[in-house]
Amino acid sequence: MKSTSLNIQNWKKSVRSLITIVALSIGILPTVANAGNENDNGDHKEKSHHSGPLLDLVGDKDKFLPGDAADIPRRSIEIVQALKVSETTPVELDVGGSDRLVGYTHAFDLPSGAVIKGATLTIKITSDDSLFFNDVIFLDQGVHNIVSGNPRYPYVALRHLLGFEPVTGQTYTLEIDLSHVPVLNACPTCVAGGSQPETPDAYVDLLSDLQDGQLNVIVGDDSNVNFSKLRVQLKHH
Ligand SMILES: [Ca+2]
Ligand SMILES: [Ca+2]
Ligand SMILES: [Ca+2]
Numbered sequence: 154m155k156s157t158s159l160n161i162q163n164w165k166k167s168v169r170s171l172i173t174i175v176a177l178s179i180g181i182l183p184t185v186a187n188a189g190n191e192n193d194n195g196d197h198k199e200k201s202h203h204s205g206p207l208l209d210l211v212g213d214k215d216k217f218l219p220g221d222a223a224d225i226p227r228r229s230i231e232i233v234q235a236l237k238v239s240e241t242t243p244v245e246l247d248v249g250g251s252d253r254l255v256g257y258t259h260a261f262d263l264p265s266g267a268v269i270k271g272a273t274l275t276i277k278i279t280s281d282d283s284l285f286f287n288d289v290i291f292l293d294q295g296v297h298n299i300v301s302g303n304p305r306y307p308y309v310a311l312r313h314l315l316g317f318e319p320v321t322g323q324t325y326t327l328e329i330d331l332s333h334v335p336v337l338n339a340c341p342t343c344v345a346g347g348s349q350p351e352t353p354d355a356y357v358d359l360l361s362d363l364q365d366g367q368l369n370v371i372v373g374d375d376s377n378v379n380f381s382k383l384r385v386q387l388k389h390h
């Protein structure tokens with residue numbers, strides 16, 4: 154599976170370079186590509202030029218309006234499996250409700266040999282459910298552990314990103330510095346409908362999760378996700 158998608162990526166890259174060479178030689182492309190801007194609305198890759206960060210947007214930046222094509226996110230095989238075993242009905246973006254998960258996959262073309270200097274995951278979120286306050290986010294490892302039947306740790310509690318428990322009906326823009334992520338590795342005091350612990354167990358560097366060009370994300374279980382944006386900053390020589 155992996156090699157197939159790799160081949161497709163390589164093929165796409167070759168076609169793209171060929172188009173660029175042809176376009177440049179007949180003078181229809183500007184020398185500086187108009188890419189990497191953040192105005193795009195849609196579930197496709199926001200391309201960056203060589204000196205800017207790599208950007209990937211999932212969903213659309215609207216007012217939580219459901220039913221758009223962009224509200225159906227990209228989902229890796231592992232995300233699909235995790236949603237299947239989680240015994241809740243997954244929903245698309247911009248969809249309210251309770252006791253269900255929003256799962257999606259960020260993907261980007263990491264140039265070979267590139268070294269990641271930093272990355273930020275930005276998620277705009279709200280909820281109409283009274284149990285929004287204890288919602289959490291699973292990233293690569295947590296998603297993997299859901300699939301393999303292990304306890305669902307680690308995860309990130311929204312309250313640790315905000316500094317307070319999220320309030321039903323409010324909208325938040327969460328910023329996660331992926332080099333310094335607050336995680337819970339266990340929750341002995343957690344009960345259904347209860348709060349997450351006041352402080353995280355650890356702060357961890359998850360930048361290596363991005364080396365495969367993908368980041369799996371599951372938000373739950375009462376959150377309505379407007380959009381999610383991954384920004385990856387590369388080291389330059
Ligand atoms: Ca929408
Ligand atoms: Ca909840
Ligand atoms: Ca990954």
Ligand SMILES: [Ca+2]
Nearest residue numbers: 213215247379
């Ligand atoms: Ca949206």
